[in-house]
Amino acid sequence: MEKLPAQMTVVAISKPGGPEVLKPETRSLPVPGPDEILVKVEAAGVNRPDVSQRSGSYPPPPGASDLPGLEIAGEVVAIGADAKKHKVGDKVMSLVAGGGYAQYCIAQDAQAMTVPPALSMQEAGALPETLMTVWHNVFERGGLKPGETLLVHGGSSGIGTMAIQLATALGSKVIVTVGSQDKAEACLKLGAIKAINYKTEDFVTESKAATSGAGVDVILDMVGGDYIDRNYEAAAVDGRIVQIAFLSGKPKATVNFTRLMIKRLTHTGSTLRPRSNADKAAMVAAIEDKVMPLLRQGRIKPLLDSSFPLEKAADAHRRMESSEHIGKIVLLA
Template structure:
């Protein structure tokens, strides 16, 4: 289908990051690629910034291939300006400033996105900050508030509190009236989480998070646990959870296999669930986009939520951005910028 381009013809090629083979950050190499054409129901965005996320790292290592039909270029969230419309697009116009959740293709100067996952760039946020929103917000909203059902007055435990996911979960949970405990791997990271509003930050290298969470909740435990670690944390989460607690799994940084005593699921009436985001149908992502626009965008306007930014790198330095994520020294979001 023909697209409707902006001012003058679009270039035929662009700079994008390719994964030359599974491996370390050095396999991320910039080079020319054809500018994609938006399909019906899609727009073409001239990308100004793209978020860097753990799934990109997993794809780089060869563990997380793109779903059928998705671009092999890494990158799941972008911000920029719409420069062309696919057929049947009436909800947006060329020139609109948007951020978007995409199934791939973000590490590039141009990227297509389905209209259902487009969000307006909030006033007062830079393109880099806007690019730090979609993947993280979709993940936190769907897992903490929808699957986990977090309510005001409840306790949320977030593992990896200083990550992009963690810093988002802290702010949103507090904005909606919940209490927040986090785990993190250094005093600096714990301090950053407390400054964001966490009620408890446990350095897991020094203290037992189960005991600390039990103590701060008066022996009750956490009502919702957001876990990206897995492995030995699975059993510990069952111990740290409150009666009728909900544990939501979103990654397995320490492995997806563990020896676990499931008796606590029965005794505490626990729910252990989980999800991935990338392969979900567009219709589900559209529902999430609508919920985020309704619930989170007003918080941004009021200054009650803002993405925590760690570092920006030029697109050509994607390898350096991944090296920083691999080091786990970052606090908040890492982004690539095209300007």
């Protein structure tokens, strides 16, 4: 076993602000606790919550690393006394509560998953946060069933591109909203039955047309604002709307709740990061059971937009904030 270095390069948030506040620095290697593993990071996914944390609006939960980064892939180099699932030398991918923008990162043993051979390490680093978000919100909270229709706002995002693939593979139809022709084409190629350009088309009208007037069964919404009222309009009877973000910057909305009653709608939502380790471990177990076979067969994999060296994390954030990306942005340690 190789001797571990005493120090590592990380990318820290020097102060709240724009991408330029992300600065490489040197820190001591973290030591895994009893139920934890230490991973030598090969790839770390970049996600919207990282941008929110950098700008000062999304502080890490108590006890978590102050470094950004919610998902990693790499090699296990040390394990805690009670870690039984993985061993030194295993290639794993994991959701983490923070600390991903580093050469080494602590992960919960129960939340780490073995990387299937069909995935590159770069793809594996782009998977855990997105996959768990989609699995929990679309399938566990939204209860999407085979034959039903899912509407995804932000179809070309990391979450959107994963939702298209997973819902399609499990027998549902997917409609997406996107902001350009390039994004529309990427989503259709992944299996979406319709891509609606929200800049030129009304998603309520188009969703109803695509479902013969019935409306959509589940809506995954990361926009919020005036989309909330329109989601109620686009939803089918007994429809479920799952809120996962407010990229419009508007968490408040004026909504006609009569539709909620008439259509018997369910409007729910969640965030992943503050959930307990037990909750996250349960999600991982469900994913290993239901989704891992699809990953092993190569039927679903993250759509990669671009990759940047760890030290260039600021450029990765600029790419994300341009909203021109299609799929996932990854840092390579």
